[in-house]
Amino acid sequence: MKISYNWLKQFINLDWDAEKTGELLTDLGLEVEGIESYQSIKGGLEGVIVGQVLSCTKHPNADKLNVTKVDIGLGDPVQIVCGAPNVASGQKVPVATIGTKLYDKDGNEWTIKKGKIRGEESHGMICAEDELGLGNGHDGIMVLNADVAVGKNVSDIFDIENDHVFEIGLTPNRADAMSHWGTARDLKAGLQQKDRNIELITPSVSNFRVENRLNKIDISVENSDLAPRYCGLTISDIKIAESPSWLQHRLKAIGITPKNNVVDVTNYVLHELGQPLHAFDMQQIEGNKIEVKTLSSGTKFTTLDETERELHQDDLMICDAVKPLCIAGVFGGLNSGVSEKTTSIFLESAYFNPVSIRKTAKRHNLNTDASFRFERGIDPNITEYALKRAALLIQEIAGGNISSEITDLYPKKIEDFQVFLSFENATKLIGEELPQETIKRILASLDIKVNSVTETGIGLTIPSYRNDVQREADVIEEVLRVYGYNNIGFTQKLNASIANIDKFSDHTLQNTISNQLVGQGFNETMTNSLTTANYIDLSEQLDIKNNIEMLNPLSNDLAVLRQSMLFSGLETISYNINRKRTDLKLYEFGKTYHNYTKERIENKHLSLIVSGNNHQESWLERQKNSDFFYIKGIVLSILERLGLNKTQTAPTKNDLFSEGVSLRIGKTNIVDFGIVKKSVLKHFSITQEVLYADFNWDAVIEFAKRNKVKFSEIPKFPEVRRDFALLLDDSIKFEEIHTIAKQTEKQLLKNVNLFDVYQGDNLPKGKKSYAVSFTIQDNKKTLTDKQIDKIMNKLQHNFENKLGAELR
Numbered sequence: 034m035k036i037s038y039n040w041l042k043q044f045i046n047l048d049w050d051a052e053k054t055g056e057l058l059t060d061l062g063l064e065v066e067g068i069e070s071y072q073s074i075k076g077g078l079e080g081v082i083v084g085q086v087l088s089c090t091k092h093p094n095a096d097k098l099n100v101t102k103v104d105i106g107l108g109d110p111v112q113i114v115c116g117a118p119n120v121a122s123g124q125k126v127p128v129a130t131i132g133t134k135l136y137d138k139d140g141n142e143w144t145i146k147k148g149k150i151r152g153e154e155s156h157g158m159i160c161a162e163d164e165l166g167l168g169n170g171h172d173g174i175m176v177l178n179a180d181v182a183v184g185k186n187v188s189d190i191f192d193i194e195n196d197h198v199f200e201i202g203l204t205p206n207r208a209d210a211m212s213h214w215g216t217a218r219d220l221k222a223g224l225q226q227k228d229r230n231i232e233l234i235t236p237s238v239s240n241f242r243v244e245n246r247l248n249k250i251d252i253s254v255e256n257s258d259l260a261p262r263y264c265g266l267t268i269s270d271i272k273i274a275e276s277p278s279w280l281q282h283r284l285k286a287i288g289i290t291p292k293n294n295v296v297d298v299t300n301y302v303l304h305e306l307g308q309p310l311h312a313f314d315m316q317q318i319e320g321n322k323i324e325v326k327t328l329s330s331g332t333k334f335t336t337l338d339e340t341e342r343e344l345h346q347d348d349l350m351i352c353d354a355v356k357p358l359c360i361a362g363v364f365g366g367l368n369s370g371v372s373e374k375t376t377s378i379f380l381e382s383a384y385f386n387p388v389s390i391r392k393t394a395k396r397h398n399l400n401t402d403a404s405f406r407f408e409r410g411i412d413p414n415i416t417e418y419a420l421k422r423a424a425l426l427i428q429e430i431a432g433g434n435i436s437s438e439i440t441d442l443y444p445k446k447i448e449d450f451q452v453f454l455s456f457e458n459a460t461k462l463i464g465e466e467l468p469q470e471t472i473k474r475i476l477a478s479l480d481i482k483v484n485s486v487t488e489t490g491i492g493l494t495i496p497s498y499r500n501d502v503q504r505e506a507d508v509i510e511e512v513l514r515v516y517g518y519n520n521i522g523f524t525q526k527l528n529a530s531i532a533n534i535d536k537f538s539d540h541t542l543q544n545t546i547s548n549q550l551v552g553q554g555f556n557e558t559m560t561n562s563l564t565t566a567n568y569i570d571l572s573e574q575l576d577i578k579n580n581i582e583m584l585n586p587l588s589n590d591l592a593v594l595r596q597s598m599l600f601s602g603l604e605t606i607s608y609n610i611n612r613k614r615t616d617l618k619l620y621e622f623g624k625t626y627h628n629y630t631k632e633r634i635e636n637k638h639l640s641l642i643v644s645g646n647n648h649q650e651s652w653l654e655r656q657k658n659s660d661f662f663y664i665k666g667i668v669l670s671i672l673e674r675l676g677l678n679k680t681q682t683a684p685t686k687n688d689l690f691s692e693g694v695s696l697r698i699g700k701t702n703i704v705d706f707g708i709v710k711k712s713v714l715k716h717f718s719i720t721q722e723v724l725y726a727d728f729n730w731d732a733v734i735e736f737a738k739r740n741k742v743k744f745s746e747i748p749k750f751p752e753v754r755r756d757f758a759l760l761l762d763d764s765i766k767f768e769e770i771h772t773i774a775k776q777t778e779k780q781l782l783k784n785v786n787l788f789d790v791y792q793g794d795n796l797p798k799g800k801k802s803y804a805v806s807f808t809i810q811d812n813k814k815t816l817t818d819k820q821i822d823k824i825m826n827k828l829q830h831n832f833e834n835k836l837g838a839e840l841r
Contacts, residue, residue, distance in 0.1 A: 035287035038197040044217035051197035061223045062514045064202045071286045073194035074166040080133030081187040086124045094151040106184020114155040119173035127187045129158045194282040206501035208409035212307030222478035222515050238421040248436035255326035259349045262384040262443040264420050269377040271433035294431040295371045308419035309403035315377035317369045320354025335367045348393045362390040362407040382420035384413040395585045412498030413447045450495040450503050462509045475515045537738045555618040560601035563591040568600040581628045594626035598640040607717040616645035639728035664724040676740035704728045752810035758841040759803045777831050784808035
């Protein structure tokens with residue numbers, strides 16, 4: 034939101050510089066994100082001074098140029114070559130001196146330099162209107178009044194507006210500050226805390242009167258819930274023209290392009306008081322009637338931007354006796370607005386239901402200054418006042434007569450809010466006890482009326498325009514922001530509380546696994562739960578019927594809640610790859626959402642997504658792409674950390690994988706992982722391999738709770754390692770060796786490890802060689818060679834009998 038400092042000073046007589054005022058506004062919660070300078074004429078005519086032409090002779094080398102001698106009040110006259118046909122001796126003219134920066138109509142800068150034109154020196158430029166930004170004329174130079182002093186700055190002659198514009202990052206709850214009046218109201222409260230009691234200057238409407246009643250409009254409101262208050266009047270015999278310079282300066286300063294005097298007044302009052310207005314051309318209103326109502330779904334309506342829109346049955350419309358004229362509170366119609374031919378207008382001022390306006394604006398993808406304010410809730414009690422203010426301004430600059438009484442339809446007044454503020458609660462929330470008189474003074478400065486005072490607190494009436502202040506906590510926040518957060522002291526005492534947290538709670542386990550994954554080189558991501566419905570087409574197992582759709586989506590890409598974590602992960606992968614980050618290890622805790630026949634379900638997931646090399650480039654080690662076994666190792670390390678070692682392996686049924694595995698406990702699927710299909714990756718323009726793991730986090734938590742952890746002392750006695758080189762059939766798996774070994778020696782055999790596999794020359798056909806190590810340890814004593822040999826003999830015997838193995 035842009036706020037003009039000069040405009041603000043019309044309401045509050047303040048002599049501070051803009052920076053200091055900006056700091057106070059920020060302290061009050063109206064955060065000033067930047068302060069820009071505004072000049073009605075770019076450059077402010079700096080370096081342009083009044084000169085007098087002393088002589089004017091024809092250029093010796095050019096028929097259309099003149100050589101002039103000009104007195105600019107700086108000593109000797111200067112020579113300037115001028116091509117204007119109207120230049121003559123004795124004229125007072127604007128002279129741009131050497132070094133002066135001028136701007137063309139597109140805002141491009143150019144500098145006046147000393148030069149030679151056809152052999153004659155020129156020390157400046159005698160300017161035309163358009164060259165200075167003072168008009169559009171370029172038929173000749175600008176001739177000033179004869180009584181203007183030579184050497185005077187031209188900027189002192191003309192009405193040049195110099196202003197500072199605050200860019201305020203307005204939070205959605207501060208609807209009361211969406212105008213210069215509202216900002217000045219807050220500023221006044223802040224100044225009172227600094228012992229500067231400055232009164233607000235309220236625009237007067239005491240001169241408002243009805244000249245005649247010859248142009249009455251009948252107004253009806255079909256649904257007062259959608260339009261709780263609606264006011265209007267007519268103004269006849271107006272003349273459409275350009276607005277005066279003061280009004281244009283105000284609008285231009287905040288980024289609004291002036292159109293004509295009537296439209297400019299409605300925009301002016303909108304930004305002055307925060308009340309949107311709309312002016313209708315009376316010639317376009319059929320039947321001398323205004324009806325505020327909804328129309329049937331599918332009704333066609335063309336708005337000011339020449340776009341034909343299809344109305345919804347809940348869109349509130351302003352209609353005449355025959356046709357719709359305007360989408361209420363959002364956007365006007367193509368042919369109902371003010372034009373150069375307009376001579377009479379119907380002027381509307383209303384309070385519309387904020388929810389209804391927001392839904393309509395989102396439905397039609399429209400965002401206007403009016404809808405911005407109506408959506409957040411304007412002051413319902415200034416509707417008539419703003420109408421009178423606008424009517425008087427229109428009369429002032431466009432002429433005309435007010436030709437009807439004000440029609441004000443306000444069947445059910447919007448009441449102020451009643452709140453009780455406890456002094457004890459205020460102290461608890463603020464963290465410091467403020468004097469009661471200070472609290473009451475702050476509340477009074479915010480137009481919050483004190484109804485009653487007791488020892489424990491005060492009863493308050495909150496003005497209806499503060500729709501964000503309806504609870505005791507809201508009032509305390511208002512007191513605190515005006516008092517100043519920086520004025521609240523704090524102690525050196527550190528308070529802490531100990532919470533009884535279940536070690537198997539979701540949050541605790543998430544932190545445990547997050548720490549582990551970060552240690553393994555992963556980065557956490559947080560992607561949007563909203564996604565596009567088109568991703569359903571990438572998997573036959575996902576059904577469009579199970580989508581949960583948004584009623585008012587921000588865009589088609591954010592229209593449904595996701596059914597899979599993979600697609601948002603692939604969006605992140607694609608985004609990073611496109612920015613030359615190809616080695617990626619990401620994880621995310623998130624939810625998927627499903628709309629089943631009987632219920633809607635949310636499932637919690639942990640997703641891992643890996644692509645590219647699994648470690649950074651180094652001279653010590655060659656780079657290696659992450660592969661299936663890498664993601665498998667990460668998955669198993671997570672399950673092992675949670676004590677979930679007893680899993681069964683099965684082929685995955687997930688059709689998003691080209692190769693994949695599922696790990697289960699009993700009949701419950703714990704995790705699916707594998708290589709993502711290339712056809713899926715192609716949809717995201719990803720050409721490198723992507724590995725993905727999807728944990729059923731809800732099931733993981735449940736099984737982690739059941740897991741019983743046993744603790745044992747670290748053995749004091751040494752372990753022994755023995756190796757076998759076994760010649761086996763190709764069909765035999767290491768898993769069979771591991772099982773037989775564990776069954777042979779259940780107590781002392783601690784570990785079985787496959788450390789080499791050989792297939793090739795010097796081996797019989799259909800055979801392979803496994804090099805297997807066995808770790809043996811007794812926790813109570815040191816093993817003897819006799820015990821070790823006995824165990825190894827048993828292992829050899831069982832491998833030979835059960836697997837047909839041979840020692841190499």
